[in-house]
Amino acid sequence: MATPQQVTMTLAALATTNAAPHPPGEDPDEHAARIFAGINSYLTDSGLATSGTWAPVWLALTSDSANLCYIAKNSAAGKNEFAVAIRGTSASVLDILQDFEVGTVVPFTAGGSPSPISVSKGAMDAFTEIVNAQSPQTANCGNYPGTTLIQALNSILGSAPTTPRPTVYVTGHSLGGCVATMVSLYLQAQSWTNTPAFAVYTFAAPTAGLDSFAQYFMSVKWAAYQRTVNAYDVVPQAWVKADLNAVTGWYPSPGPAATDEVKATIELLIGSAHGNAYVQPGVAVLLNDDPAHPYQLYDPNLVNKTFKDFLGQMGFQHANNTYLTLLGAPVIPAEPAMTAAGSRARR
Template sequence: MTTEQPSLSVVHQVCMTLSALAATSATPRPSGETRTEQTARAVMGINQQLRITTLATKGVWEVAWLALSPDNANMAYIARTIDKSNQFAVVSRGTIGSLPDILEDLDVGTVVPFTPAGSQAIAVSKGAMAAFTQVATMHSPSLSEVGEVLGESVPESAFGSPGTTLVQALKALVEAAPSPPTVFVTGHSLGGCIATMLAPYLRAQAQSWKKIPQFGLVTFAAPTAGLQSFATFVNSVPWVINDHVVNFYDMVPLAWNSLDSAKKWYPDPGPKANPVVTGLIEKINELKKNYEYVQPGTTVSLNTTYQFYDGDLVRSTVADFLGQVAYQHSDPLYLTLVGAPIPPAAPVVHGMTPTFGNSGSSVVITGTGFSPVKLGNHIDFGPIACDPGTVTVNPAGTQITAKVPDGVGLVDVQVTHRLGTSAACPLAQFAYGGPAPVVVSKVDPNVGSALTTVTISGSGFTKDAVVKFNGAVSEHVGFVSDTKLTAKVPRGVDTVNVTVTVGVATSPTSPASEFTHKL
């Protein structure tokens, strides 16, 4: 059943907020941290956000248990209300990656019995079952395993029910509640897929507890876990709510029952699926072989008129199409669609200056989402951490000054705080001893016809630099400075990456290095 114009409730807003927070500190710090330290950082980061009263969670939720899988692929946490509403939420997170990575992880070409259902006839994909098994069996760490994280003492409250599994922790929490509570099982993307299996499993386990809670299942952007037998089984359970919330123009929830429909996307203003994109969709769809997957729950469909899209990603190119796919699947858009405020984000690094030098020199890192708190930001130059005492940040949280630690070679400079770690950025690479790394930061203009002269900005340029447009060499390159070149556009089609090669070094590609041929 599908609801076209839903009446979204506070439950949807709270569950989507809790699901989005599951991405907090999803990757280990580049300079290294134990799984226990990463777990503590995630708990502290999620609780920091849950204390924000302007979010849908209203400051009345807290983390009661959290665990990461040994390979860091999956995570789950239990949150509880601290007012008198007597509610719990079990939130799961799966692999965070590209669309092909997410879908290939499900291993949908092989189906296996969903053993917690007690029947060999109820089938789910092999990958979904593996993810569920990881989440159901992983243990929370013990407080004795960690003392400090990012220079902060870890409070005892960061580890509820240490050394327990999800079921053990939830049972203890429910039985300590004043009365049988309501438990919502939720997740976004692969986390939502896992939630469709966790919910019936947890409910079955709870039937023998002293206090038997009610359960609700709310998923967002979830790919399908199983076949018709699984959907029928899940839908037979008496949930307080059983909603599958999807963005109509999100490709991931279409896997694996209607993925072909994405070949006709996107409506005006685009991007339209070109032959390469349709070929990719067909290849992904082939992964399911002849199995027919069915999504359980009531489908709540949002953005049916394509009102929300990224206006910078509307060209009919592979890059723009996949970029739009990522945008349509993102946590922030789903929060917007359900009417929930967006929580603070992990740090994002935009660039750095200088990009070469020696240990002990100073660099200025620019970006957004840096912690304004003293000692709140931790900087890594590749695998080497900066001395926190040398790190300062401006009040706006957009600029960090740090001393370069000892190191060698070319490294990514990344920022970590409670909410996460910044992604590697081509404009924030540091070359020990120089010269500056070869980077393209801007192509101006970035749209034009053959023989158009463009100005390329960046770093590490020399007089003998070679400029290529998707492999086609520009025959006319002008050297202006080590940060600026001019080049004439060779003949070509579509959107291409502009690269600069100096010696054996070639600039990495990024959206900033793209040029679109105008026909």
């Protein structure tokens, strides 16, 4: 039986399905429907950690296609489980680290904290887009057209059994994991017709905010919380200065080693925080860090002391399928190119 980590990482990975730009002439609703069909197609695969019992029931894509969120339901006998999966990014690792506007912090008031807590402007922008996004008006993205995340989830839970108590997993990989911590606080602060227990599972996530955010997040009673990190993934180290500094000492033999260009780039990333002291919530569950055999999983084609190899290894260590492999879960097959809602052709 798959573990919650394996299931939620699989759901998080599927949030990246069809993140590619629209084909010519495709409107946002058609794009969303194509993504929904792709996720649904994957989740029918009983060979994945999701065992063929999960299915998407709602999806929203922001107007610029930059952010996406979907809700899935587990139909396995005796289960009353749902998941909110948030998409990370399809950009390069450097793009992730450079474009998240960490030099400015803003108050996060949507999570129910009685005292001020602060997050990066980039995290706040992504959060705001996610919670305000609406599913298409057509029924091609589930049975809750034209609804926001809160509206759809409240309707879904309202139709769910009260016993056993419903569980809602909130999950995401990369920036999706970062935003998942904010979304989970937002969901926890709402009133529900059928109040669920919330469990938060993040993967490869940079931190959303400062110590005030991390402390408040950890003060909330979660059904479960687990922050999973590949020990040789750069992204979760951001934007904690000491952790980013440590990156310049990576990677163990056989490499790659940091060049002067790599070290200068890391210094620029540290400086982009403008002195803001970012803090990760809780203690990470580390992967790829067995003391007897650290750094077991790496791309053997990217071990030379070059800037290109270092960036390439960074991308490999951050990838969805690398995390699934480290968790002992089946990897996601090559993404299907959705030609229309409900049809696909392998690339």
